[in-house]
Amino acid sequence: xxxxxxxxxxxxxxxIVVGIGLGHLFPQAFHxxxxxxxxxxxxxxxxxxxxxxxxxxxxxxFTAIAEVRRHWRGIGVTLFINWAVKPxxxxxxxxxxxxxxxxxxxxxxxxDSYVAGLILxxxxxxxxxxxxxxxxxxxxxxxxxxxxxxxxxxMLVAFAPIVGLLLGLSAIVVPWQTLILSVVLYIxxxxxxxxxxxxxxxxxxxxxxxxxxLARLQPASLVAxxxxxxxxxxxxxxxxxxxxxxxxxxxVPILIQVYFNSGLAYLLNRAAGEQHCxxxxxxxxxxxxxFELAVAAAIGLFGFSxxxxxxxVVGVLIEVPVMLSVVKIVNASKGWYERxxxxxxxxxxxG
Numbered sequence: 001x002x003x004x005x006x007x008x009x010x011x012x013x014x015x016i017v018v019g020i021g022l023g024h025l026f027p028q029a030f031h032x033x034x035x036x037x038x039x040x041x042x043x044x045x046x047x048x049x050x051x052x053x054x055x056x057x058x059x060x061x062f063t064a065i066a067e068v069r070r071h072w073r074g075i076g077v078t079l080f081i082n083w084a085v086k087p088x089x090x091x092x093x094x095x096x097x098x099x100x101x102x103x104x105x106x107x108x109x110x111x112d113s114y115v116a117g118l119i120l121x122x123x124x125x126x127x128x129x130x131x132x133x134x135x136x137x138x139x140x141x142x143x144x145x146x147x148x149x150x151x152x153x154x155m156l157v158a159f160a161p162i163v164g165l166l167l168g169l170s171a172i173v174v175p176w177q178t179l180i181l182s183v184v185l186y187i188x189x190x191x192x193x194x195x196x197x198x199x200x201x202x203x204x205x206x207x208x209x210x211x212x213x214l215a216r217l218q219p220a221s222l223v224a225x226x227x228x229x230x231x232x233x234x235x236x237x238x239x240x241x242x243x244x245x246x247x248x249x250x251x252v253p254i255l256i257q258v259y260f261n262s263g264l265a266y267l268l269n270r271a272a273g274e275q276h277c278x279x280x281x282x283x284x285x286x287x288x289x290x291f292e293l294a295v296a297a298a299i300g301l302f303g304f305s306x307x308x309x310x311x312x313v314v315g316v317l318i319e320v321p322v323m324l325s326v327v328k329i330v331n332a333s334k335g336w337y338e339r340x341x342x343x344x345x346x347x348x349x350x351g
Contacts, residue, residue, distance in 0.1 A: 012058025051224035058196030090122030110307030117311025139281030262287035273342035
């Protein structure tokens with residue numbers, strides 16, 4: 001785990017301070033960035049998002065999908081959690097906590113936008129950080145790679161319909177043209193570009209050449225993420241200063257959905273008899289989010305100063321400490337997990 005990844009929460013906190021400060025000192029500059037749009041696409045943000053996402057997608061080998069049969073139980077559980085449970089549970093939690101229980105402490109005109117941001121956050125399964133979580137939990141690397149590749153392929157066709165459905169059910173106006181454009185710009189184009197770059201790197205230098213390229217691309221990805229957060233908090237600064245409780249309230253449904261979905265995936269894998277080296281990354285993939293995509297989609301759909309954009313950034317803020325706690329739980333419970341009768345039966349060929 002790199003220094004940046006380990007202290008991501010601290011970097012995000014620093015971006016909050018820097019962004020708020022710059023937003024107050026140079027409001028005209030931030031408004032100029034916000035106005036740099038073509039067909040509802042903010043050009044500076046689009047460039048930053050591509051710099052964030054493409055290096056992560058270069059890591060993904062879509063040929064791994066052919067290995068789906070090797071870990072079919074774990075993959076089945078993770079797909080069920082990612083696409084049939086997590087977006088809907090988050091929508092329900094958003095409606096319960098943000099729409100009702102916390103409503104008196106939140107700006108009334110941003111309630112729907114906060115819920116929309118939570119939905120966007122949950123509708124995109126994690127792509128990059130999952131490899132870190134899997135490594136920390138001694139996860140099966142082939143399973144992790146296969147699952148990430150499969151999720152990315154599904155995301156191309158499922159992200160927009162699921163988000164549109166849940167926004168509609170939450171009585172939030174769905175800007176379908178902008179939503180589809182966001183999928184094309186922030187999923188389809190980066191996937192195609194990343195795979196072209198991956199093939200070129202492998203053709204030029206093999207796996208070692210790809211590793212060298214990723215090492216060079218990673219700093220650009222991190223700088224782009226931080227720059228995007230500074231811009232976002234520059235626009236959100238006034239709202240955060242006047243109501244600092246907002247971030248804590250938005251974190252509540254996110255925390256609940258992480259532990260709920262990871263726990264459910266872990267238990268379902270145990271019941272299915274999947275080995276711990278698959279169940280651990282399955283639980284982690286089932287709980288974590290592709291927050292870079294969520295931030296991009298929220299900005300594209302609702303704007304820099306929207307509650308949706310802020311809600312997705314709260315996901316970034318708590319990502320590392322929360323996921324590290326899930327890693328610790330699955331590692332500490334390995335003995336209990338492997339005592340499960342279904343796990344023992346599938347481990348023992350004579351059973």
